[in-house]
Amino acid sequence: GENVEQHPSTLSVQEGDSAVIKCTYSDSASNYFPWYKQELGKGPQLIIDIRSNVGEKKDQRIAVTLNKTAKHFSLHITETQPEDSAVYFCAAKGENTGFQKLVFGTGTRLLVSP
């Protein structure tokens, strides 16, 4: 089945720096890749997603890139702020995962220091 690997597990940056989180997936049939942000005591919040027919998508300070050939996708956060501190999860979904089942990476704890 699908397997998603995520790196790094922790990431510390200074406010204003950029942060990059990378994920790789194993199933070439996967075609939808969302990113979630989870703050303490809350459920995961969808922050951006990308479909397999798109190479890059941007939303203000957040962007996601997808390389289908290499089967990896990345989250880029620019001009980080302390409120960006949270755990970020990548996920993949496609025909072989089955309907709405998301397969998640192991998460990246991002700490943005003022």
Added chain:
Amino acid sequence: KAGVTQTPRYLIKTRGQQVTLSCSPISGHRSVSWYQQTPGQGLQFLFEYFSETQRNKGNFPGRFSGRQFSNSRSEMNVSTLELGDSALYLCASSLDGRNPYNEQFFGPGTRLTVL
């Protein structure tokens, strides 16, 4: 628009007991999925319901079950609780469950502690 709601938010049970968790999806959403989140295993898919039918099931023992009602609300049940069932149980809803690009929105979760 109200988000996904889950009740209760916290539960404490003892080994051997059973528990029922409830999820109300976003209005108009017909697909409900359940996930278990633990520090060791991360986010693991339990099952998905659409139009009152279970369409997909993860690798969990039969003690974990669920159902969906005609109003799309869903419940999951865990019988004969074990210590390892302690986790955050998350419910996610999406619009119709057929579009592979459907966004999934998560609720705040139910924190289950088994003593």
